[in-house]
Amino acid sequence: MASVCFYFQVHQPFRLRRYSVFDTDTNYFDDYKNAQICRKVAHKCYLPANRLMLDLIHKYEGRFKISYSLTGIIIEQLQAYAPEVLSTFHALAQTGCVEFLCETYYHSLSFLYSRQEFADQIRMHRNLIRDTFGQEPAVFRNTELIYHNDLAHFVKEMGFNGVLCEGADHILGYRSPNFIYHPPGVRSLKLLLKNYRLSDDIAFRFSNQDWAEWPLTAPKFANWVSAVNGNGHTVNLFMDYETLGEHQWEDTGIFEFLRHLPNEIFRHPDNNFKTPSEVIESYDAVGEIDAPHMVSWADIERDLSAWLGNAMQSNALHELYQMEKMVKQTGDPDIIRDWRKLQTSDHFYYMCTKWFADGDVHKYFNPYDSPYDSYINFMNVMDNLRSRCKQTAATLV
Amino acid sequence: MKVLMLGWEFPPFISGGLGTACYGLTRAMSRLGTQITFVLPRPVTSQYASHVKMAGPSASGKISASELFESGEFSNVEFRTIDSLIQPYQTDLSYDELLRQMGKSLGLKEDAIKELLIASKLGLSANYGENLYQEVQRYARLATLIARTEHFDVIHAHDWMTYPAGIAISAMTGKPLIVHIHSTEFDRSGEHVNQMVYDIERQGMHYATKVIAVSHLTKNIVVNRYAVSPDKVKVVYNAVERNGSFMDATQMAIKKHEKIVLFLGRITMQKGPEYFLAAAKKVLEVMDDVKFVMAGSGDMVRRTIEMAAEMGIGHKVLFTGFLHGDDVDKIFRMADLFVMPSVSEPFGLVPLEALRNDVPVIISKQSGVAEVLTHALKVDFWDINEIANKIIAVLRHPPLSTTLKEHGNFEVRKLNWDNSARQCLEIYSSTMQPAPV
Structure with a gap:
């Protein structure tokens, strides 16, 4: 039996506007650019992809299944800038073939710095998904699939029964990502590991003409999936939703590939599609995954270095979370919301100097010319936010 | 490969980046085994003149680099100096100052120096003295004399003051001229260019077989402001000396x-x-x-x-x-x-x-x-x-x-002069290959 488990990440940050040290107003975010990018991605990716998914679900009468994780801030932006996208997500939610996962509302790295804030944002997101799509999320995915043994324990306590994480070689060893595992000491929580080879074949290599397997066709890919039969239960294909139409443009044939994929998958009678919750329901854990170090799905290192690789990134993050108490004590919803929007991991990703000279995926949707500019901008905003907190605290006394 | 290099400043006689660039480039070329004769207009007075062994102020003093530099890194470089008033980034004021210093060193009285200055002002253009133009021409004449006594394959001229010399020597010997643009009149003077300097620069760039620009920014100026064909202009970036000096x-x-x-x-x-x-x-x-x-x-x-x-x-x-x-x-x-x-x-x-x-x-x-x-x-x-x-x-x-x-x-x-030197050598070779028929 081989189940294909699709999960798509849907997320856009609130990008900051150019904020100089001489600026004193509290409009930190670039509404114009955020609206522009949101609408662009909606038209190139979200709308056509959602329509395609709806078509496939109807065509296969409920046998084609997928899952999404929409961050709180993409839902806010879609409401404001592209409400038509949100209605197609509603339609998807009503098919019964689509599962919505839970994550931190602000796509934050709060797990690394503040468990209180982490829990708050999970609750916020869970409520949002319940209110928006009428589903109670049961499976958790952390920002950028950042995972650690402690995370498993923590989200178990919060009532989840499954977690998505990267099928990184250094936690799997010789083992296959195509089975279900459990964290050390927690048998009731199940781990779904990303099959990064097959996922990246679609997400990164699909249009790469230097790749030996190019062009990737639906029958070819379905054969690779079917080969898992007999030595695996599930093929977890986890990727950014923007893969469809943005990272891989429409003219690469990515939509046609997806349109034909279910039919090819179904050619093998043992294959099917399952949502993460169904996978957890259907299969037992075959072993234990020990992750004493942080794992993520980013870059080849699959660690935290994309957000915490240099002194600027760790400084910005530390200072941001150092403000937590001060921010929350103000009780000012605007201040708290701004502080949380600053937690979005993208801000720190822009500060990455790892691949700066080469230029690659880090540049995508990146509003800055250099990581230094992004750090300077971020610190200026944070300075202003800090002074707002102090002002409010002064008036409270 | 032997190169006749025409420069206008060299450490310790520097007032800007040009001398430093010539130093780094020639040192790296010397390391790569290229023979260089470096012709230099030596300023008349310099407080640093006493720090190095400079041969007497004869019109064409010949100094091997080992006399000047201890490192032995310049084993393939020979310096020829011309007693000239030329200094880079020259303006009227500093030219006057030089004249004054020269007069003093010759033991002239204040009145005599004033006369000298007034005389030099006659027929001045807006920014550059007629005398400066004459200096450039004098440098050209003397450099041509030096060139007669040397054997070389290419002429490499650094910035406009050496272009007339480069053109004259190239015309005399038939050897290819390469001009190296460290700065243009538009960089130095904005839109208020000195026509004489512009003309010399333009003439040099057009006469040259190849033009080396220190950046794409400069290449664009050369192409757009001096109407030089882009194919002829190559970009060779400057670099920085690796002293390997870890600070204690x-x-x-x-x-x-x-x-x-x-x-x-x-x-x-x-x-x-x-x-x-x-x-x-x-x-x-x-x-x-x-x-x-x-x-x-x-x-x-x-x-x-x-x-x-x-x-x-x-x-x-x-x-x-x-x-x-x-x-x-x-x-x-x-x-x-x-x-x-x-x-x-x-x-x-x-x-x-x-x-x-x-x-x-x-x-x-x-x-x-x-x-x-x-x-x-x-x-x-x-x-x-x-x-x-x-x-x-x-x-x-x-x-x-x-x-x-x-x-x-x-x-x-990662930016080292060896790379820049190698690129220059490639450019030299390209000027010596017969054009494909």
Whole structure:
């Protein structure tokens, strides 16, 4: 039996506007650019992809299944800038073939710095998904699939029964990502590991003409999936939703590939599609995954270095979370919301100097010319936010 | 391969980046086994003349490099000097000063010197004395004489003052001329170009078989302003010497109470000193414990000092005058940040030296060096708010400074003169191959 488990990440940050040290107003975010990018991605990716998914679900009468994780801030932006996208997500939610996962509302790295804030944002997101799509999320995915043994324990306590994480070689060893595992000491929580080879074949290599397997066709890919039969239960294909139409443009044939994929998958009678919750329901854990170090799905290192690789990134993050108490004590919803929007991991990703000279995926949707500019901008905003907190605290006394 | 190189400055006789670039380039070429004869117009007087063994002031003194430099790295370089008044970045004022010094050294009385000056003023053009033009021609004549006694395969001329010499020698010997553009009249004078200098530059570029530009920025000027075919212009970036000098503990940063922001270069229109001051004023509105140091000489020193006073920041801006050798190293060790707000900078070597000395840099986008440095903060020279914003960020946030230093220092190590020298050698070879039929 081989189940294909699709999960798509849907997320856009609130990008900051150019904020100089001489600026004193509290409009930190670039509404114009955020609206522009949101609408662009909606038209190139979200709308056509959602329509395609709806078509496939109807065509296969409920046998084609997928899952999404929409961050709180993409839902806010879609409401404001592209409400038509949100209605197609509603339609998807009503098919019964689509599962919505839970994550931190602000796509934050709060797990690394503040468990209180982490829990708050999970609750916020869970409520949002319940209110928006009428589903109670049961499976958790952390920002950028950042995972650690402690995370498993923590989200178990919060009532989840499954977690998505990267099928990184250094936690799997010789083992296959195509089975279900459990964290050390927690048998009731199940781990779904990303099959990064097959996922990246679609997400990164699909249009790469230097790749030996190019062009990737639906029958070819379905054969690779079917080969898992007999030595695996599930093929977890986890990727950014923007893969469809943005990272891989429409003219690469990515939509046609997806349109034909279910039919090819179904050619093998043992294959099917399952949502993460169904996978957890259907299969037992075959072993234990020990992750004493942080794992993520980013870059080849699959660690935290994309957000915490240099002194600027760790400084910005530390200072941001150092403000937590001060921010929350103000009780000012605007201040708290701004502080949380600053937690979005993208801000720190822009500060990455790892691949700066080469230029690659880090540049995508990146509003800055250099990581230094992004750090300077971020610190200026944070300075202003800090002074707002102090002002409010002064008036409270 | 033998090269006849026509230059106008060389350490220790330098007033800017050109001499440093010639030094680095010839040293690397020498290492690669290229024979070089370097023809140099030696300034008449220099306080540094006593520090090196220069042969007597004969019209064409011949000095092997080993007499000048201890390292032995210049084993393949021979210097020929011409007693000339030419100095780079020359203006009327400094030319007069030179004349005056020459007169004094000859023991002339003050009256006689004045007469000399008045005489030299006759028939002056706006910026450059007729005498300067004559000097250029004199250099050309004497360099031609030197060329007769030398054997070489190519002629490599650095900047406009040597072009007439290069053209004459090329015409005489039939050897290919390569002109190297370290700066153009548009960089030095903005839109108020000196027609005579422009004409000489243009003539040199058009006569030359190949033109070497120090950046794409400069190449664009050469192509657009001098109407040179883009195919003929090759970009060879400058680099920085690797002294391999790991600073020992005693040489670590000098202790001080205040942050120091450094401007280092000629204080002249091209380098944008007024933008540095304007940004300084903005910074001082927000921070107090900062000093701004302006190191260098130039025709705008007095105006810049006055400007600082008028802005009310005179007590926060220090002027050091022109710095040499050890003093440059010292000022780098004191500095927390180097700022180069150049209006037009063909390349800009100082940021590389700053980074080599672990000083983070802010450079103008209107500079050639911005093409090769990624780990530098880049600004438009006119955007004083942004310059101030970035200065404050570097001074306030140590992690920014650390990251810039670490990556910048690494990046600078990759820019070495051997690469530049090799590219020049390739260009030489291309001029000597017969054109395909």
